[in-house]
Amino acid sequence: MYAFRTISVKPKLPENIIRLKELAYNFWFSWNTHARALFRKINEQLWDEVSHNPVKFLLHVNEEELEDIAQSDEYLKNYNKVFNDFDHYMTRDTWFSKKYPQYSGSPIAYFSAEFGLHESHPIYSGGLGMLAGDHLKSASDLGIPLVGVGLLYRHGYFNQAINRDGTQEAHYLYHNFSERPIIPLTNGGDKMISVDINGRKVYAKLWKCLVGRVILYMLDTNIPENNREDRKITDQLYGGDRETRISQEILLGIGGVKALRAVGINPAAWHINEGHAAFLVLERIRELVASGLSFDTAKEIVKSNTLFTTHTPVPAGHDMFGADLVERFLGNLYGELKIEREDLLELGWDENRKQFNMTLLALNLSNYCNGVSKLHGEVSKEMFSYLYPGLPVEEVPVHYITNGVHTGSWLAQELKDLYHIYLGEDWDENITDRNMWKKVNDIPDNLLWAVHQSLKEKMIAFVRNSLKKQRIRNQEPARRIKEVDQYLRPNVLTIGFARRFATYKRAGLLFLDRDRLNKLINNPQMPVQIIFAGKAHPADAAGQELIRQVYSISKEEEFRGKIVFLENYDIHMARILVQGVDVWLNTPRRPMEASGTSGQKAAANGVLNLSILDGWWPEAYNKENGFVIGEKKAYESEELQDRDDSFSLYATLEERVLPAYYNHEGGFPREWLKKMKNSMVSIAPVFSTERMVQEYTERYYVKSIKRWEYFIRDNYSAPRKLKDFKQFITENWHQVCIKRVDTNVNREMSVGSLLKINAYAEIGPLKPEDVDLEVVYGNITDRGLSNLSVSPMVYEGKEEDGTQRYLGQLILPQGTFGYTVRIIPGHQDFVRKFELPLVTWAENL
Ligand SMILES: *Cc1c(COP(=O)(O)O)cnc(C)c1O
Numbered sequence: 001m002y003a004f005r006t007i008s009v010k011p012k013l014p015e016n017i018i019r020l021k022e023l024a025y026n027f028w029f030s031w032n033t034h035a036r037a038l039f040r041k042i043n044e045q046l047w048d049e050v051s052h053n054p055v056k057f058l059l060h061v062n063e064e065e066l067e068d069i070a071q072s073d074e075y076l077k078n079y080n081k082v083f084n085d086f087d088h089y090m091t092r093d094t095w096f097s098k099k100y101p102q103y104s105g106s107p108i109a110y111f112s113a114e115f116g117l118h119e120s121h122p123i124y125s126g127g128l129g130m131l132a133g134d135h136l137k138s139a140s141d142l143g144i145p146l147v148g149v150g151l152l153y154r155h156g157y158f159n160q161a162i163n164r165d166g167t168q169e170a171h172y173l174y175h176n177f178s179e180r181p182i183i184p185l186t187n188g189g190d191k192m193i194s195v196d197i198n199g200r201k202v203y204a205k206l207w208k209c210l211v212g213r214v215i216l217y218m219l220d221t222n223i224p225e226n227n228r229e230d231r232k233i234t235d236q237l238y239g240g241d242r243e244t245r246i247s248q249e250i251l252l253g254i255g256g257v258k259a260l261r262a263v264g265i266n267p268a269a270w271h272i273n274e275g276h277a278a279f280l281v282l283e284r285i286r287e288l289v290a291s292g293l294s295f296d297t298a299k300e301i302v303k304s305n306t307l308f309t310t311h312t313p314v315p316a317g318h319d320m321f322g323a324d325l326v327e328r329f330l331g332n333l334y335g336e337l338k339i340e341r342e343d344l345l346e347l348g349w350d351e352n353r354k355q356f357n358m359t360l361l362a363l364n365l366s367n368y369c370n371g372v373s374k375l376h377g378e379v380s381k382e383m384f385s386y387l388y389p390g391l392p393v394e395e396v397p398v399h400y401i402t403n404g405v406h407t408g409s410w411l412a413q414e415l416k417d418l419y420h421i422y423l424g425e426d427w428d429e430n431i432t433d434r435n436m437w438k439k440v441n442d443i444p445d446n447l448l449w450a451v452h453q454s455l456k457e458k459m460i461a462f463v464r465n466s467l468k469k470q471r472i473r474n475q476e477p478a479r480r481i482k483e484v485d486q487y488l489r490p491n492v493l494t495i496g497f498a499r500r501f502a503t504y505k506r507a508g509l510l511f512l513d514r515d516r517l518n519k520l521i522n523n524p525q526m527p528v529q530i531i532f533a534g535k536a537h538p539a540d541a542a543g544q545e546l547i548r549q550v551y552s553i554s555k556e557e558e559f560r561g562k563i564v565f566l567e568n569y570d571i572h573m574a575r576i577l578v579q580g581v582d583v584w585l586n587t588p589r590r591p592m593e594a595s596g597t598s599g600q601k602a603a604a605n606g607v608l609n610l611s612i613l614d615g616w617w618p619e620a621y622n623k624e625n626g627f628v629i630g631e632k633k634a635y636e637s638e639e640l641q642d643r644d645d646s647f648s649l650y651a652t653l654e655e656r657v658l659p660a661y662y663n664h665e666g667g668f669p670r671e672w673l674k675k676m677k678n679s680m681v682s683i684a685p686v687f688s689t690e691r692m693v694q695e696y697t698e699r700y701y702v703k704s705i706k707r708w709e710y711f712i713r714d715n716y717s718a719p720r721k722l723k724d725f726k727q728f729i730t731e732n733w734h735q736v737c738i739k740r741v742d743t744n745v746n747r748e749m750s751v752g753s754l755l756k757i758n759a760y761a762e763i764g765p766l767k768p769e770d771v772d773l774e775v776v777y778g779n780i781t782d783r784g785l786s787n788l789s790v791s792p793m794v795y796e797g798k799e800e801d802g803t804q805r806y807l808g809q810l811i812l813p814q815g816t817f818g819y820t821v822r823i824i825p826g827h828q829d830f831v832r833k834f835e836l837p838l839v840t841w842a843e844n845l
């Protein structure tokens with residue numbers, strides 16, 4: 001193609017509303033309705049046309065309209081109020097500044113392949129991106145010195161159109177970045193970095209966007225400095241082939257570190273949000289090796305302040321690359337890291353040494369690893385347990401922090417207004433305050449119901465409008481277009497199911513028994529209507545088939561106008577649905593849903609969850625705040641599981657959900673309203689990113705920063721010693737064993753009496769302080785011990801036979817237990833137990 005330059009001709013903003021431009025470039029607007037209203041008020045139609053993108057709006061709005069509005073006292077009053085709020089927000093003291101003032105200058109880098117901030121900036125595909133976006137927003141609210149790093153995709157994820165026969169069409173729209181709320185970085189010209197990819201130098205232009213107080217940096221290879229192929233690296237999110245994928249991940253990981261350096265940021269902690277970004281560890285090792293450290297010491301240093309969050313138990317969610325691909329794309333690193341090919345592969349080799357696994361790379365070079373719900377934490381322990389041979393699964397060092405949502409971004413303004421009155425003016429600065437949320441119970445039923453119904457009607461209007469547009473585009477007959485106006489009724493129980501159409505999410509579960517579904521939908525006393533939406537990945541044929549199935553059912557006579565499928569699920573649609581339906585349905589095949597967050601958005605809006613006990617739901621469900629489908633049970637076959645779960649789904653709807661919804665007293669469904677309030681009270685304060693980011697900060701970020709400060713002292717003296725220690729221990733561990741164990745009691749003892757255990761260990765050339773001995777006890781199961789408790793033993797001295805004696809003393813609770821003794825390496829600089837995956841258990845017990 002020929003070259004051209006871009007130029008934007010913009011209308012002039014009147015002086016007294018000049019700060020609209022500043023507002024347009026800060027995603028703070030995305031969670032502040034009154035801020036968005038400043039744009040909408042000027043020209044509502046244009047606001048919708050530009051997909052609520054304020055930058056594009058200011059580019060296309062008429063100068064006369066701007067001048068008119070700048071005369072309106074009412075408008076200026078709102079304008080001043082919004083900027084008062086904005087200025088207060090940007091400068092106020094925060095949770096972090098009060099709690100950790102000493103770390104205000106210690107940046108935390110947060111790397112993710114996708115970020116979902118707002119519909120005007122579509123660089124996300126699903127839950128992972130939403131979570132990352134909400135993470136940045138809460139980091140801003142809490143004043144965490146976080147910086148985001150991601151890629152700027154020219155076409156983002158695809159736009160979905162459903163054609164007349166229900167087939168999903170994927171459209172990649174061209175996005176003009178000068179019309180987006182993003183800002184190119186310049187220093188004279190464009191600010192750029194370069195990365196070696198596949199033997200070529202690839203340049204990336206740097207952009208940023210502002211998310212309240214937080215900055216997200218993004219890399220873009222679509223620039224003239226690159227050849228055609230390399231320009232396409234940042235074309236699509238999750239598009240292209242394996243080569244594109246590894247190129248993207250090299251750009252994100254390695255390029256991302258270079259980008260931070262280019263803007264002068266030296267992070268004190270690093271957060272890898274899913275394996276896509278794991279290559280960042282290689283660049284950090286390279287930097288350290290270039291400064292004269294050995295590869296092994298560099299690894300130790302990188303680990304010291306790195307955190308990895310894993311997001312899926314689905315194998316396809318873990319990125320892997322063949323060794324040949326790694327060799328070809330990263331071969332240049334062997335020399336720079338001063339290592340052999342095998343050493344590099346060793347960092348991410350999977351069990352069979354066939355594929356280089358990004359999850360393992362991240363795990364191997366992080367001090368902390370977490371899943372995203374309690375159940376997912378357990379599943380992940382199981383999944384990674386082979387990396388810790390000899391360790392009971394429950395002790396595999398993978399923990400969890402349950403996901404949440406950014407409350408302000410997902411809550412309906414009408415509810416915010418109610419909260420303002422009933423929870424207090426600064427309710428949004430105390431999201432995690434459980435007592436505050438109890439005041440939801442003070443909201444009068446009639447008010448809450450009126451708000452809920454008005455949101456539902458708004459949603460129904462949105463649904464009709466969306467279907468109408470789709471049918472007009474598909475040139476359907478006038479009758480089909482017109483009848484949309486009769487679709488969905490505000491007094492009918494409405495179920496929402498909107499999520500990616502991945503097969504494990506089982507969008508078709510409700511269709512397994514067509515007759516029973518028919519009876520549910522068309523029950524004259526207690527009818528049901530259902531709204532579906534969601535994209536299937538373009539390479540996922542089964543997911544697309546599911547969409548076709550839902551679409552075709554929605555066209556059948558008995559379901560027409562009662563089951564609908566909306567095309568092009570995105571943040572905007574998500575917001576409207578989670579605010580407007582009565583029930584949010586979630587039917588994943590347990591335990592495949594790592595967390596799920598859409599149900600949390602729904603709950604804060606008083607929408608009741610009806611969900612499989614998977615992901616976050618088992619932690620939240622308290623019998624009164626929603627409904628469960630199925631059991632906490634493992635299945636041998638998917639067919640059986642699907643059948644059981646669908647039975648349970650129908651039965652729960654028939655026996656519990658519908659009676660509660662349709663039982664009115666004095667004009668209101670009192671029982672339902674009670675559950676709505678219970679859902680808000682019990683879920684909103686806990687399943688928020690406010691709580692989640694606080695947990696990340698306290699449990700990982702601050703510790704990582706501290707460790708970093710300690711590690712860099714005296715030219716990295718601590719990690720150098722730690723590396724030597726680990727090497728020494730690893731080489732000599734085969735000489736370590738527990739020779740014998742004796743105790744003061746046999747088989748039985750009385751409640752409250754002391755159990756004394758002596759263990760005699762051989763430790764070869766190790767010193768007694770290099771190891772820890774522990775008594776481990778727990779319940780006896782067919783897989784060994786479970787519900788473990790661990791009690792440290794004390795070193796007592798050397799015996800005549802050369803063994804080292806350790807004493808454990810404990811008082812067991814009543815019951816029957818199994819106990820044993822083990823020996824593990826110990827060092828004052830271990831940040832966690834099992835930093836070395838070495839453990840030796842007593843034999844001959
Ligand atoms: C919240 C959200 C998701 C994630 O929801 P799940 O419950 O994890 O499926 C996906 N897409 C959009 C647009 C969302 O808003």
